Structure formats: structure tokens, C-alpha cells
Amino acid sequence: MNWTDERVEQLKKLWADGLSASQIAAQLGGVSRNAVIGKVHRLKLSGRGKTTSTQTRSKKVNTGVSGSQRSGGSAHMTSRVVNRSVGATALQTEYSTDLVPHTITKTVTDVVVPISRRLELVQLSERTCKWPVGDPLQPDFNFCGNDVGESGPYCTYHSRLAYQPASDRRRIR
DNA sequence: CCCTGATTCGC
């Protein structure tokens, strides 16, 4: 792969957006993160406007589980960030549901949902969660990427989702 | 060990 004007332009944009070199490399494709860093230097845009310490992505809230509300009942959910360090990043989600008119309306608290790191496929390693996040047909599709627990392809949270019936996908912890 | 950007230097 060579640095076409378009690729250089995309590089500039992504770099300015605070993406890490490896993420940019993954997105451009055909180049390593070293290549990206090298190019960044040659273009003399190494200093990024703000510190941003890469993990800017963590700011975007991943709603993972909450996708099942519709049909008649109204439901509202509020989330707040409890812990922001990557290893234990989680949302404490509490929602009041009355999804189905005939069921009990209850408030579930202490549901912990991880904020995915949203890694590109090529960034996954044996220790990163491979739970898919997003629409596979969309460009922003990626994977959870959080640290895998004991073993297995998913982090502790997604492991539970993976091996439980959808109907039981609540009351985590 | 995972990751980050910075630097060097042979190509």
C-alpha cells in the first residue's frame, strides 16, 4: 500500500480525532501502526491538539443490553458511569420497566454493563473479548475488546450473555 | 502482558 492523497487525508483526520496509531492503521488497512506513526512524524503532526490520552472512545456509552424495549410498554433507563478505569469500566444501569402491560413493573438495580473498548477485528488478541458490537453491515462495527476473564473468547460479562438464554439476560451479578 | 507514541536506520 502506498500513501495516496486520500489515505493521507484520512490519516490526518483520524489522528486529529485522537485515534491511536494502531486504530488508524486498522482502519486504513494495509499498514502497520509503525507505518502510521512514521507517516505522522514525516507529516509533522505528531503533537495532537489536546492530550486526549487515546482512550477517548471510553466516553461513548455503550448500551449493549438495553436494545429490547419497544412494543407497547414504555420503559426508561438511566445510566451513570461508576468506574472509568478500563479493567473495571462499567455502567451501573438502573431501569424501571413496564415493557409488557401484564407483568410486574419493577426497578432493577445493580445491573452492571461494561463499556466496550470497541476494537477493530485486527486489534483483537487472545486476551480481548470478541463480543461483536454494532451492526456488522456498518463501518463502525467492531468488538468489545475488554479484557477476557479467566479464559474463553469473551470478557466475564459477555460470557454470561453468551451462554444464557435471552430471557435470562438480566440480573447480572 | 496489554497497550501507547518516539526514534532510529537500512532499504
Next chain:
DNA sequence: GCGAATCAGG
């Protein structure tokens, strides 16, 4: 100019 190897750091 390019980027793999290497370094220093979180």
C-alpha cells in the same frame, strides 16, 4: 520517503 525494530513509558 518508508516502515520494522526498538525504546521508553502507562
